[in-house]
Amino acid sequence: MPTDLPVRNTIRMSWQRSQDSLVDADQPAPSYFAGIDYDTTLTRAARPVIDALSSELTNEPVCIILTDAKGVVLDRRGGDRTLIRRLDSVDLAPGFRYAESEVGTNGIGTALEVGGPILVLGEEHYTGVLRGFACAGAPIAHPVTGGLLGVLDITTQAKNSNAVLLSFAKLAARRIQERIVEEANALDQALLSDYYAVCRHTGGSVIALGDEVFMINSHAQQHFDSTDQAALIDRTRDARGGTKPVTFIADLPSGTIARLAYNPTFLGDTLAGGVIQIKEQRSGTRTTSEGRVPALPGLAGTSALWRHTIHEVLDASGRAEWLVAEGEAGVGKLSLLRSVRDYTSPNGRLAVLDAAEPVPTEDFLSHAGAELESGADLIIARAHLLNGEAIEGLTMLLQSARDGSIGRDPWVALTMLTGQTGGSEQLGTQLLHFFPRTVEVPPLRHHLEDIPALVRQLLGRAGITGVTMSPAATNQLMRLPWAGNVTHLRRVLTEVARRRRSGVIELADLPAECRATTRRHLTRMEALERDAVVGALAAHHGDKTAAAAALGMSRATIYRKIRDYGIVT
CATH class of the missing domain: 3.40.50.300 (P-loop containing nucleotide triphosphate hydrolases)
Structure with a gap:
């Protein structure tokens, strides 16, 4: 265990979180993850920065480490053979997760927890075998969305620690963020070029979509009414991120049947987004x-x-x-x-x-x-x-x-x-x-306005009487993507009705998966984390400070989790 010598409050709070997480104070046990995607916005932007930094630190007993937003090591460069052997002995290597909840206080996990750069010196580490190191971690945020992408960490042996480590880490993190902007601009330009080319060539309705870009041309806006436009936009979610051309059919509210042909746009080997051409298969002639x-x-x-x-x-x-x-x-x-x-x-x-x-x-x-x-x-x-x-x-x-x-x-x-x-x-x-x-x-996500009627029908079909859904709870159900469609909704209602057999179902009665509105697919670990945050907030009546303390995380971290998972409080 760390000593009781005077320490910074940030470190003391980290020790407390580590203890609450039942971290082994003698030997860390980081989880290992296989099949990690090493070609991401973060890794592409970081690669040349780490190359340049490692060349500057040639023959220095310093190691540069890049992790994702969960603390999983993506890249490790530099360092002399002695340092590398010592890092391997504590599993500080690609694929291992150096979250504070698994290995205690460290430059990677603690930077993620506090949401800012931090230098952790030898004796400030929670676990004994890490006290031979000094590490400086600087979080990397997406410069456009503000979302946390990962951490740039510089580690050395404790005897070689120097305050300049943190400056190096912050400088490298900032340069990575600048390169993300540069890549985003180049990707957006490539997408824009394809979009304009298709608009000029076809003269028809065209949509372009990228990570942070969505465009719909004037022809589509004039040709389809607002209801059909909304349906088209919602339908394009099925194509987002696709790397191969695909064609799909959309039944629009007006009665029009539209054919959507998606073609991806690449900048080199990197997906920039895609362009969708829209053609009517049959005109909207609703009788x-x-x-x-x-x-x-x-x-x-x-x-x-x-x-x-x-x-x-x-x-x-x-x-x-x-x-x-x-x-x-x-x-x-x-x-x-x-x-x-x-x-x-x-x-x-x-x-x-x-x-x-x-x-x-x-x-x-x-x-x-x-x-x-x-x-x-x-x-x-x-x-x-x-x-x-x-x-x-x-x-x-x-x-x-x-x-x-x-x-x-x-x-x-x-x-x-x-x-x-x-x-x-x-x-x-x-x-x-x-x-x-x-x-x-x-799919249900294409006609969410039918959810109130479906809720009434499904509850009645299940023989659940005397239970109604509050407007707030109904509105929340109508914000969700419903990956399992009506079957998924039925399962959720059955689960809710087991706990509330009469009265009004309120927002707080909905299961954790329904209290978050993120549309991306969550890993099993992320889903468990989301449910834990929702459960703590419910147990403490929405008090974020109390919920954060119960979970052993900082207030800044719980706010970030609430934002990342789209949790309704």
Whole structure:
């Protein structure tokens, strides 16, 4: 343990956090992470800076270390052989995480905790084996967004410590931030160049998107109303960060079906963003009948996009036109098909077979044949999971149904995951030609205005009565991306209802995952950290100082976590 000699308050507070985190005072145990991305905005900007600095410190017993925002070492340069051996002995090497919560007070983890540069001298380290070192850490923030990217740390043996170490670290961190701006400007210029070229060449609707850039040309603004523009902008999230060209279809609230062709822009090997060309596949000619979509049992939602989707399936079902309902997992493809078929053919029999069920292919085909023979309509759920033998057998059955040799003229539909229709050559060449129409069932994030109605329906369907959702809680649910769509929302509501069986569900009753609005995918470690912050804030009634103390972090750190995770307090 550190001594009781007079120390700086910053160090003493760090010791307390280390102790609260149960850090081993004798031997650090940093976690190791494999598969780290070494080609990021931070590493690209830092590489030449570290190259230059290490050349200046040639033959000096000094090591330059770069970490990410979690304290994971990304790069380590310089240092004599003795220093490198000693650093290896304490796992201060690429891939290891030198967070304060794992190894105690140190120049990397403590700089992250306090949110500023710090020099930690030998005896100021919390763990015994680190007291032979002196380290100066300077945080690196994104110069545009302000988000924390990592730490530039300079480490030497304690006997060689010098106050100039911190000056070197701060200078290098500042130079890295300047290079981030330079790269951002170059990337933005490359994206802008492609955007203007496409606008001039096509004369049509174009969108450009990068990390910090979003542009929509005047043609798109004039051609699409504000509701359709919002839907287009939301749809582009699915393309952001893509490194390969991709084309996808968007059903717009006006009834227009738009084709979006995304092409990435690179500066060298670095992705600058992408340009999206928008073309109408079918003009928005919403009919009066589409505007009066009937209320269907089992479905909830009145948004223009959802009504348009229902109308598409109603139209196909009314014509006995076979179709594919395509969409992400959990969007309600099967529920939509069931509900529409029950409405258009209330006296008919509907059979549903799930390709994911672990039954022999022979039994699956026998069951499908028997249902068609009996005159039932048929839905094959998760048809993208059909194997080659099942596809071949089902193709023969459907051909017989088309020829009228088995049963009456049935209605048949498939559900499939978006992007999976071309995953099997047999699926595309043998089976799908029976289905002239594909209807895309939109993800929940594309019609968030339907969430209040969905909440009421899902609670009622689960038999949860006497519970209502407060406006604040409802508004928060409508801000979330819902990666698991309606299935995800149902799970959340079920979890909430287990804890509150009557009265009003308030914002504080929502689970931790619903109290944060970040749209990026969180690692398991980040999700646990987010939940811990939300839990501490709830336990201390929103008192950030008390919550930070309970978590063993500084007030500056908890404010940063709240901002980074988009936690609503």
